[in-house]
Amino acid sequence: MLDKDRVILMTRMASYEEGDGKKHMNVVRFFKGDYIAVGILKALICSSLSFALILALYVYYNFDVFMSSIYDMDILEFVKGILIKYAWFVGIYVMITYVVCTITYNSSRRKLKRYFKNLRVLKKMYDRQ
Amino acid sequence: MTRLLEIRDNIKVLFSKYDVFVIPVLKFLLALIMLIMINGKLGYMSKLCNPGIVIIVSLACSFLPAGAILLFGSLFSMGHVFALSPEVAIVVAVVFLLIYLLYLRFTPSESLCIVITPMLFVFHVPYVIPVVMGLIGGPASALSVICGVIIYFTLHVVTQNAANVSGDLSDIMGQIKLIIDSLLGNKQMIVLIAAFAIVTIAVYVIRRLPIEHCWTIAMVSGAVLCMVITLIGGLVTNAGFSIIGIIFGCILAVGVGKVIEFFKFCVDYTRTERVQFEDDEYYYYVKAVPKMNVAAPDRKVKNINRSYAKRPVRPVKAGPAPMDTAPMDTAEMDTTELDSSYFGDTSNLDE
Numbered sequence: 001m002l003d004k005d006r007v008i009l010m011t012r013m014a015s016y017e018e019g020d021g022k023k024h025m026n027v028v029r030f031f032k033g034d035y036i037a038v039g040i041l042k043a044l045i046c047s048s049l050s051f052a053l054i055l056a057l058y059v060y061y062n063f064d065v066f067m068s069s070i071y072d073m074d075i076l077e078f079v080k081g082i083l084i085k086y087a088w089f090v091g092i093y094v095m096i097t098y099v100v101c102t103i104t105y106n107s108s109r110r111k112l113k114r115y116f117k118n119l120r121v122l123k124k125m126y127d128r129q
Numbered sequence: 130m131t132r133l134l135e136i137r138d139n140i141k142v143l144f145s146k147y148d149v150f151v152i153p154v155l156k157f158l159l160a161l162i163m164l165i166m167i168n169g170k171l172g173y174m175s176k177l178c179n180p181g182i183v184i185i186v187s188l189a190c191s192f193l194p195a196g197a198i199l200l201f202g203s204l205f206s207m208g209h210v211f212a213l214s215p216e217v218a219i220v221v222a223v224v225f226l227l228i229y230l231l232y233l234r235f236t237p238s239e240s241l242c243i244v245i246t247p248m249l250f251v252f253h254v255p256y257v258i259p260v261v262m263g264l265i266g267g268p269a270s271a272l273s274v275i276c277g278v279i280i281y282f283t284l285h286v287v288t289q290n291a292a293n294v295s296g297d298l299s300d301i302m303g304q305i306k307l308i309i310d311s312l313l314g315n316k317q318m319i320v321l322i323a324a325f326a327i328v329t330i331a332v333y334v335i336r337r338l339p340i341e342h343c344w345t346i347a348m349v350s351g352a353v354l355c356m357v358i359t360l361i362g363g364l365v366t367n368a369g370f371s372i373i374g375i376i377f378g379c380i381l382a383v384g385v386g387k388v389i390e391f392f393k394f395c396v397d398y399t400r401t402e403r404v405q406f407e408d409d410e411y412y413y414y415v416k417a418v419p420k421m422n423v424a425a426p427d428r429k430v431k432n433i434n435r436s437y438a439k440r441p442v443r444p445v446k447a448g449p450a451p452m453d454t455a456p457m458d459t460a461e462m463d464t465t466e467l468d469s470s471y472f473g474d475t476s477n478l479d480e
Contacts, residue, residue: 050230053223061305
């Protein structure tokens with residue numbers, strides 16, 4: 001005979017597996033440190049690429065100014081200024097990524113724990129039958 | 130109200146029953162409207178304006194993930210701008226790339242918000258989006274709304290300066306400077322970014338407060354806040370907002386918010402229950418607010434007549450044969466001879 005509670009539980013679990021479950025599984029299959037490290041590595045690449053795009057647009061925008069003052073400007077100071085801005089930009093972005101990755105990992109782990117707990121409940125239901 | 134609740138439940142049931150078809154159709158319509166808008170507003174590349182291409186791309190979007198709508202939208206926009214001026218297309222591409230690299234890769238699910246925000250700008254009701262995202266999203270949705278505002282104004286600036294950037298090919302630097310200056314110096318954009326970010330976060334915070342009618346308070350205060358910030362910002366920066374447009378947009382935002390509340394958070398505060406209990410470690414003060422629910426009437430039409438073939442045959446009475454074959458009037462039918470089982474037990478009806 002059909003057990004209504006079991007069917008409800010199975011439906012919920014199947015829905016979770018199809019939806020957020022896949023995403024959470026992909027997150028939790030890493031150790032927390034590894035997941036955050038990969039996230040930070042991606043953030044480093046993305047932020048460096050973004051900074052390069054912004055810098056390129058800035059240089060393109062001020063191209064005539066650079067051309068006219070290229071011999072007068074202190075290149076070393078200019079590069080130093082850019083590197084400091086780059087460090088700030090990447091540093092802030094990496095910090096935000098760290099927080100986001102930590103929250104994502106903890107949340108995924110919590111939800112998967114609930115899923116596995118439901119699996120145990122389901123197993124008990126089958127054993128009882 | 131009961132009737133409305135019934136309709137809501139019916140819609141929910143229908144949606145969950147046919148979601149396999151409804152979601153692709155909605156995605157198709159969204160992509161189609163977006164592409165038609167892009168072609169209408171930009172439309173510099175005639176090949177992209179071909180209805181066949183628009184329909185094929187919309188169909189592709191209907192079964193691809195929601196992020197594909199934004200991807201195709203950005204490709205169409207860049208295609209049109211490239212046809213206008215390849216140098217300006219670089220600026221637009223950089224804006225799209227920055228949005229993807231810095232924000233969208235964290236929350237690809239928010240891409241629909243970035244698609245819908247510029248569309249609402251075209252409909253002159255952008256004030257709806259911060260209130261709606263505050264109600265259904267999180268605080269990070271403020272960033273999605275900001276990205277949508279930036280994309281709209283980037284494309285808007287390009288269309289405004291189309292005549293200046295398309296003609297003179299010798300002044301490439303001037304074209305790019307013109308676009309970037311117009312974008313960064315756009316006071317409307319700056320005021321709207323500030324207003325929408327504040328409103329989205331404010332609506333979200335108020336909605337989460339443990340107070341009665343928090344959703345209504347959130348949407349009304351969000352709309353008022355949006356109106357105040359935009360009006361004051363417009364006056365201070367001389368950005369040139371339409372006051373009637375702002376007021377109408379904010380009223381519409383409350384209306385849309387009420388519809389969302391009806392579908393997502395319809396509770397009956399008059400039946401609020403407060404219970405208090407304890408265990409070994411804590412005291413619990415629980416406030417339970419019941420949802421407004423109506424059991425949808427399950428109408429089943431039961432045919433109580435037997436099928437024609439199974440009806441008892443009327444016994445043929447001895448007597449003269451009928452004179453003609455005209456249809457018999459039912460009022461003249463003699464039912465005394467009918468089998469009593471046809472009507473079931475009718476003894477109680479006699480009393």
